[in-house]
Amino acid sequence: MLEIKDLHAKIDDKEILRGINLTVKPGEVHAIMGPNGSGKSTLSSVLAGSEAFEVSEGSASFYGKNLLDMPAEDRAREGLFYSFQYPVEIPGVSMVNFMRTAVNEQRKYNNEKPYSASEFLKLMREKKKLVEIDSNLTNRSVNEGFSGGEKKKNEIFQMAMLQPKVSILDETDSGLDIDALRIVANGVNKLKNENNATIVITHYQRLLDYIVPDYVHVLYKGRIVMSAGKELAYELEEKGYDWIKKQFED
Amino acid sequence: MSITGTEIKLEQKYTSLFNDSKTSLDKVVSENVSSQRDKAIQLFEEKGIPNKKVEHYKYTNMVPLFEESYNVDFEHEVFKKNLSEVFNCNVHDLEATTIYLINGWYYRKNQLPETLPEGVLIGSFAEFSKSHPELFEKHYNQYAKNDEDSLVALNTAFAQDGFFIYIPKGVVIEKPIQIVNIMHSEQDLMAFPRNLVVIEENAQAKILLCEHTLSENKFLLNGVTEAYVDKNAVFDIYNIQNQHNLTTNVSSVFVKQKQHSSALTHNLTLHTGVTRNNIYIDMDDEHCESHVYGLFISDKNQHVDNFSFIDHAKPNCYSEELFKGVLDDAATAAFAGKIMVRPDAQKTNAFQRNDNLLLTENAKINTKPMLEIYADDVKCSHGATVGQLDEKAMFYLRSRGISKEESRILLMYAFAYEAVEKIRVPALREQIRDLVEHVFRGELNKCHSCALCGQESNGGYSCM
Known part of the structure; x- marks a missing residue:
């Protein structure tokens, strides 16, 4: 479903991604790990359509369509979801209005009838329950005054609402206490099925105890330098990244 | 009657118009109103039409606007039709008592x-x-x-009609009183509406003043509203300005407050050519509360200038001021807000803010928050911001499948939201929320209250 080939990306002439290759199939969970500054967040922003980066080489196709040609909103409507490491606070835009606009624009794109107000509210109730998001969070402005944990739960709630095919979770575990982490991970697991896939970007193996990956990739200096099964995560947790750095020092 | 001539001094154009029209001006009003004219025209002549050298008009030179030729309607002859032939108010169908002014004249069939x-x-x-x-x-x-x-003095010199509202002691008018001021003429027209509001002790009223243009001619409005808010009274005035690009609207509001009174002014400039709002609040007694708000949304070559003067003359008063502006294309705007805390006015709480969103490189705002404090036990703040749409927020919205255009509208609305929420009448707030959203969607031209709707825009101006 998602095929990334030799992807290079730069910001202000500084090359951050230097040839990423990654293939994701339905039903799979991929973990991307790596030390700080290795390009993990850049990779996810580039895939989500951030205009801050320039793709200089390579391709990324999503169900056969050229992902890199699409504006961010079309990527989302095609079924790509990006959970932000730092969700943005938007005072004045209510969660309900935000989500209804998002869901209905996606439906319109896919030639489906927009939800009526009551259908939408029903959907929202269901999904809130599924991801255990506090019901009054949705009565507020988008992320405004949310705690770190609430913001991350809100990302997973949005993921539930939009029902993406591929979700990229960018450091979803950062700054979460263990209870919030469990709720967030449970949400992700409940949304998982044989037709969708998840890419989990993380520093630590702990999240992977809850969201169990099929593959673990190590990103270092803009390249995937190692791929293996979930056991690699434990090895990294135990040994740190130094041995990788040594091995792949340019 | 028309005024022409380029050789004579601009002010003379108005003073000779005054001298020539005195009889018709005086015909309709009381002795008291006429007797104030001479002094006013004299004050006007001394000061002249404000140009950029007048500090309070630094960013809006009124001279070229007053140099243009306009007709006047001192005999109340211009509009002779039935209002329903030209105007159908279905946008603001609010639960309200509605009256109309046409070209500044009170519509006799109200x-x-x-x-x-x-x-x-x-x-x-x-x-x-x-x-x-x-x-x-x-x-x-x-x-x-x-x-x-001097423009206030000019209004006093030419004052003939407008609305008058008197709410006696203890009476509460629940429904807003909506006043629709329509400009409609077959020739370019100048008008000097003069309004007076008296809210007696413990009484309450809310006024919604909507200003529209219904024909395509050039208009110059120079209006003055005075409001007296007695002890413990509550008074709100919401001024919605939705006029075409060939309109110059100078609108001055003077509020005098007494003990424990609460006053709110809200200037919502949704569309005009050139707008100048003057808001003067005089808290002449202890424990007054005043709220001075504004929202201006401009595009193309529109210009909006908001000037306010909040006078804390006595102790223990509270004032809160917020003006928000969204400027697109080559629109320009100015804000100048003065808060005066007089030597007596201890325990004053005064807060002022002006936030502006510039959507293009060419849009421009000059903002000047001012605090002048002569008391030593006060809590005051003032500030101004100028910014652009938040790129991060844009990306966040778009990454959820919301189009760039829709994201822009959501964020502009989010910016304006704070000012809209200051409206104290819930039903009105709903209406204005919709109206503002329409403005951001560029749909305000579907509004029946705008003369240019449904018509092709032609050279020089367009409706939204």
Whole structure:
């Protein structure tokens, strides 16, 4: 479903991604790990359509369509979801209005009838329950005054609402206490099925105890330098990244 | 009657118009109103039309706007039709008592509800000046600062009609009183509406003043509203300006407050050519509360200038001021807000803010928050911001499948939201929320209240 080939990306002439290759199939969970500054967040922003980066080489196709040609909103409507490491606070835009606009624009794109107000509210109730998001969070402005944990739960709630095919979770575990982490991970697991896939970007193996990956990739200096099964995560947790750095020092 | 001539000094154009028209000006109003004219025209002549050298008009030179030729309607002859032939108000179909002014004149076919509480007076400024001279002697031209602003003096010199509202002691008018001021003429026209509002002790009223243009001619409005808010009274005035690009609208509001009163002014400039709003709040007693708000949304070559003066003359008063501006294309705007805390005014709380969103490189705002404090036990703040749409927020919205255009609208609305939420009448807030959203969607031209709707825009101007 998602095929990334030799992807290079730069910001202000500084090359951050230097040839990423990654293939994701339905039903799979991929973990991307790596030390700080290795390009993990850049990779996810580039895939989500951030205009801050320039793709200089390579391709990324999503169900056969050229992902890199699409504006961010079309990527989302095609079924790509990006959970932000730092969700943005938007005072004045209510969660309900935000989500209804998002869901209905996606439906319109896919030639489906927009939800009526009551259908939408029903959907929202269901999904809130599924991801255990506090019901009054949705009565507020988008992320405004949310705690770190609430913001991350809100990302997973949005993921539930939009029902993406591929979700990229960018450091979803950062700054979460263990209870919030469990709720967030449970949400992700409940949304998982044989037709969708998840890419989990993380520093630590702990999240992977809850969201169990099929593959673990190590990103270092803009390249995937190692791929293996979930056991690699434990090895990294135990040994740190130094041995990788040594091995792949340019 | 028309004014022409380029050789003579600009001010003379107005003083000779005054001298030539004095008889017709005086015909409709009481002695009290006419007797104030001479001094006013003299003040006007001394100061002249404000140009950029006048500090308070630094960013809006009025001279070219007043140099243009306009007709006047001192005989009340211009509009002779039935209002329903030209205007159909279905946008603001609010639960309200609605009256109309046409070209500044009170529309004689206005129908007032029969259920108004006893003693309440709503109607023509001119007529009430004659039938209730005692109220006019006490209040008329007592609050307007003719010596501060020559355009206010000019209005006093030419004042003939407008609306008059009197709410007697203890009476609460629940429904907003909506006043629709329409400009409609076959020739370019200048008007000087003059309004007076008296809210007596413990009484309450909310006014919604909507200003529209219904024909494509050039208009110059120079209006003044005085409001007296007595002890413990509550008064709101919401001024919605939705006029075409060839309109110059100078609108001055003077509010005089007494003990424990609460006043709110809200200037919503949704569309005009050139707008100048003057808001003067005089808290002349202890424990007054005032709220001064504004929202201006401009594009193309529109220009909006908001000037406010909040006078904390006595101790223990509270004032809150917020103006928000969204400027697109080559729109320009200015904000100048002065808060004066006089030596007596201990325990003053005064807060002022002006936030602006510039959507293009060419949009421009000059903002000047000012605090002048002569008391030593006060809590005051003032500030201004100028910024662009938040790129991060844009990306966040788009990454959820919301189009760039829709994200822009959501964020502009989010910016304006704070000012809209300041509206104290819930039903009105709903209406204005919709209206503002329409403005951001560029759909305000579907509004029936705008003359250029449904018509192809032609050379030089367009509707939204």
